[in-house]
Amino acid sequence: MATQKMLKFVTIGREMPEKRDAASRSEDFHEIYREFAEAKAKEQASRCSQCGVPYCQSHCPLHNNIPDWLRLTAEGRTQEAYLRSQETNTFPEICGRICPQDRLCEGNCVIEQSGHGTVTIGAIEKYITDTAWEQGWITPVVPMQERPESIGIIGAGPGGLAAADRLRRMGFQVTVYDRHDRAGGLMIYGIPGFKLEKQVVERRTEQLAQGGVDFVLNVNVGEDISFDAIRGKHDAVLIATGVYKTRDLDIDNAAAKGVVRALDYLTASNRVDLGDEIPDYEDGELNAKGKRVVVIGGGDTAMDCVRTAIRQGAQSVKCLYRRDRANMPGSQREVQNAEEEGVEFVWLSAPGAFTGHVTGEAMVAQERDVDDTGEIPTISAVRVQRMRLGQPDVSGRQSPELIEGADYDEPAELVIKALGFEPEQLPRLWGVDGLEVTRWGTIKADYQTHQTSLPGVFAVGDIVRGASLVVWAIRDGREAADSIAGYLSGAARVAAE
Numbered sequence: 001m002a003t004q005k006m007l008k009f010v011t012i013g014r015e016m017p018e019k020r021d022a023a024s025r026s027e028d029f030h031e032i033y034r035e036f037a038e039a040k041a042k043e044q045a046s047r048c049s050q051c052g053v054p055y056c057q058s059h060c061p062l063h064n065n066i067p068d069w070l071r072l073t074a075e076g077r078t079q080e081a082y083l084r085s086q087e088t089n090t091f092p093e094i095c096g097r098i099c100p101q102d103r104l105c106e107g108n109c110v111i112e113q114s115g116h117g118t119v120t121i122g123a124i125e126k127y128i129t130d131t132a133w134e135q136g137w138i139t140p141v142v143p144m145q146e147r148p149e150s151i152g153i154i155g156a157g158p159g160g161l162a163a164a165d166r167l168r169r170m171g172f173q174v175t176v177y178d179r180h181d182r183a184g185g186l187m188i189y190g191i192p193g194f195k196l197e198k199q200v201v202e203r204r205t206e207q208l209a210q211g212g213v214d215f216v217l218n219v220n221v222g223e224d225i226s227f228d229a230i231r232g233k234h235d236a237v238l239i240a241t242g243v244y245k246t247r248d249l250d251i252d253n254a255a256a257k258g259v260v261r262a263l264d265y266l267t268a269s270n271r272v273d274l275g276d277e278i279p280d281y282e283d284g285e286l287n288a289k290g291k292r293v294v295v296i297g298g299g300d301t302a303m304d305c306v307r308t309a310i311r312q313g314a315q316s317v318k319c320l321y322r323r324d325r326a327n328m329p330g331s332q333r334e335v336q337n338a339e340e341e342g343v344e345f346v347w348l349s350a351p352g353a354f355t356g357h358v359t360g361e362a363m364v365a366q367e368r369d370v371d372d373t374g375e376i377p378t379i380s381a382v383r384v385q386r387m388r389l390g391q392p393d394v395s396g397r398q399s400p401e402l403i404e405g406a407d408y409d410e411p412a413e414l415v416i417k418a419l420g421f422e423p424e425q426l427p428r429l430w431g432v433d434g435l436e437v438t439r440w441g442t443i444k445a446d447y448q449t450h451q452t453s454l455p456g457v458f459a460v461g462d463i464v465r466g467a468s469l470v471v472w473a474i475r476d477g478r479e480a481a482d483s484i485a486g487y488l489s490g491a492a493r494v495a496a497e
Contacts, residue, residue, distance in 0.1 A: 009047040014117030022340040029193035045073040056105040082132040090162040096126030100331040141211025143171035152234035157185025159461030160240035162477030227430040239459040247419040258379035262418035288314040297418030303334040322350040322400040356380030381409040450480040
């Protein structure tokens, strides 16, 4: 009689890979979770209940075949598990590391709902693909047949790279344009190494390059090359730029020295981690070492900032968020990690002003009368406003309300604004007529085909959705690749006729 490999959630408890202790991990930018050993991965995968209706799969944006590759892992068939996982996900080892599984697959696991603790899906997904890399099962893309049509992809983030991979496998000629000097987008420059080590991303872009994808880096569309020129060079174009414009604060002294944008701060830190020399880091502007740091915001970017500041040697790190813990949009797992590392969360609080710097004509006079060092006075404190939760807004979340007379000053030498991202005005920046956008500035695109208002031009990811998750960008990129293939195949048939 065959031994039952699955449904062991009753006898085997949930375990995550070993997490490095807070003291040691706070000293470097290496990932905080160790790799599952084969035996432990098989054991944890065997806890899956193999549901007839797998909620983990339906709540995954990519609809990954999670029960299938969990069963294959439990049976020791790791290569087959990898092949199954990559059928629906271009970068499973990246999603295994950075997806908020507690809000997606693991949070909707049936055995989690029954009180037995969810299957550790993300850690097993990471184990499967890391093993595939170690064993040499992942090789450069080799199309079955080359096709003459060319596609230009603007943006080398997850959406653009996922589309490039899929299109290249179909045999199309693919060129990826990006403003940065490395491919990967925010996976390289936005997400810190303690969540996603850069070698994990770089080996994927190297795989694409070896498979024939052409990368044109350090190029700004609208400056170094026009959008029309890209359209003229290719049979189809995919816009996958992401959103890089950061939201700001409408308060006094919002632009004071010592107040920086989250993206600037994280990019500098990641570049230093990659070995680049960054003057703004070296002179202390984007370096938290020895400073009292206040981070404003409650999303995943805010969590990246507070944990980065800890590793840079900040004197103290506090996170201001205007709602309570239960209403925080960031991953609760990340909040726990941050607290373990020494971050203090100040719930129901918001910045009212930055003190230590003046505005308007007084600021001009002050800057004219700087002391002999030439230094402009910098921020010394954040005026913190205490909040309470009132009636729900249109989204159903309770709206924060100001508590009058409860303000206080929080000392700070560095304030990081992690308030989210907005789209850049691409039609204006690129000088493009006819590219329709929404009232939020995102590109209008069909949610099934990803076709924009311009023929042969498609758009995916955050530039369509607004700031969202890497996994959604991967899904959009894969879907758009299929739509582009259909569009070009139809065009080829018409030309042949």
